[in-house]
Amino acid sequence: MQEEEKYQKLKDIIKIYLPEDVAITDVEKNSHFMNNLNINSANLVDIVLDVEDAFDIRLENDDMDQMQTVNDAMAIIDAKLKEK
């Protein structure tokens, strides 16, 4: 899977969780989910589940804790896809 395709797939997942005052065009690779994108912390667990379904991978508790930014998520997805 190409880098750009993965990023697009991730952005599609994030989109629904953005509050009204944040647009999908505001999402950048170094965006922090909670601090920059104002995503409700409770919804981070839902993003993890959506990522698991979309990429057919499984994230462990440690992975979830480390997933703070869009870049973190990309790196974790990469690592998990390589393990497959």
Next chain:
Amino acid sequence: MNRRVVITGLGVCAPNGVGLTDFTQSLLDGKSGIRHQPNLEKLGFGCQVAGEPLVKDNLIDNYFTPLERRGLNATGIVYGVIAGVDAWKDAGLKKNTSNEPFWDRGIIFGTGILGVDKFREAIHLIDEGNVRRLGSTSVIQTMASGISAYLGGLLGCGNQVTTNSAACTTGTEGIIMAYERISQGKAEIMLTGSCSDSGPYVWGGFDAMRILPRGYNDNPTKASRPMSATASGFIPGSGAGALVLESLDSALNRGAHIYAEVLGGEINSGGQMGEGSMTAPNSIAVQRCIRNAVSNAGVHLSDIDVINGHLTATAKDGLEIENWSKSLERAGVDFPYINSFKSTVGHCLAAAGSIESVATILQFKEKVVFKNVNCEDVHPEITNLISETRVPRETLNHAPRVIAKASFGFGDVNACVIFKAFVEE
């Protein structure tokens, strides 16, 4: 402090009508919302008919964001939010767009059990060792107070936001609780109501108790027969009703439309003593509840001209009429007009009191007494006590003055509230 309290908004999501317009028309015409339920047939239920609101998918989009809709599997929340938000709008109130909660507006929105289908989903995941897959919405959709929490957030209320639960009295109890809060000066506006989930997991227990009719699976609209000699049990239902209660001062200041005044009420229990039990009412408590409600309301027994009963279409309907007759000291042709909406709505359990109170209040607006359906053959136990003319079988052109509404529930709990036509002075 004992302030006057009025009703300024109504909302409803009922088996025979979602929204006030459809619901009113159904009540005027006696249109039934009780239908055959294929899933109950598939599961081998004895009673395969029920009353379930028909909520279109695109209607849900008007109330929930795409994010809120994801994984939403709690029908009670859907019904409750539709009814609650509608009542708020009907009262001419807006959602809170400021940065400060509405400190003087609160919510008492009851339920019996919430998010049953969501809970089932969670149980399956947990039993498969997959608790991590529950997501973030399992708790908020299954906690009893989920409904008041959803509404509290949607409307931005900063007064008391809570959920009451007293079986089938829940909705009527909530109205009295909201009335007391405003009357005591602790709030200006309270949204009150109740909701009940749909489906086999809510209704199954009643089917197992063998208290639901089994002979009407091919004839659903005839199944629920309150006050009838051929009544054979209640038909389960679901949905939500909601009312905005407001201090008279606040309503007049806002220039709000006033449907009716809440004069007061009474809540009590029979202690499951005497003839009272977990499932049967203690008549002494029922009569005391009605009498105290009338006296708390500051009216005379003779002022009541319309009653909306609990009247579920079980063998207890006759006893209920006897309790009304004894407590109001009225019988024969002197008895008030009485109706039950369960014939067309079903028994919506925790939502019953609020849906039926919305219907009761609509009678002031329409200046009618809505008809009783499936009651061509009034039970002789009832005609022995009151004149058959007091059980209208056609919608009656009678503008109600003072209506008593009661609900009774498992646990031997009772609630009776007194509404009065509002007259500007």
